[in-house]
Amino acid sequence: MPARKSPGPSVKDPALYEELRQDGASKEKAARIANAAARTSRSAVGRKGGKAGDYDDWTKDALLRRARELDIPGRSSMTKAELVHALRNH
Known part of the structure; x- marks a missing residue:
């Protein structure tokens, strides 16, 4: 199996x-997540977001x-x- 090419210097966590x-x-997504993990801790990356609430709790007008x-x-x-x-x- 051929060796994979390095992702480049812009990726801060190649592994x-x-x-x-x-x-x-x-x-793009892999680079964004890898760089976010390198900036903070890996466990903190997964905790970002999630502030919109569950769609079941939204009103029909909001949906x-x-x-x-x-x-x-x-x-x-x-x-x-x-x-x-x-x-x-979607």
């Missing part, structure tokens, strides 16, 4: 980058606004449950 690439992450932002087709005739499903699987 994590290669692991993410093997798991199927794009080059419609979000679906409009993402240009989900058929959103105007969807029920709340259908909107939640469409947003989660």
Whole structure:
């Protein structure tokens, strides 16, 4: 098996980058995660985000606004449950 080419000097944690690439992450995503992990601790990277709340807790109007932002087709005739499903699987 041929040796993998180095990801380049912009990747701060090459080992994590290669692991993410093997798991199927794009080059951009793997580099972003590897660099974030190098800046902080690896455990802190996974804790970022998650402040939007669960879609089940959103109002239908809020779900419609979000679906409009993402240009989900058929959103105007969807029920709340259908909107939640469409947003989660977009």
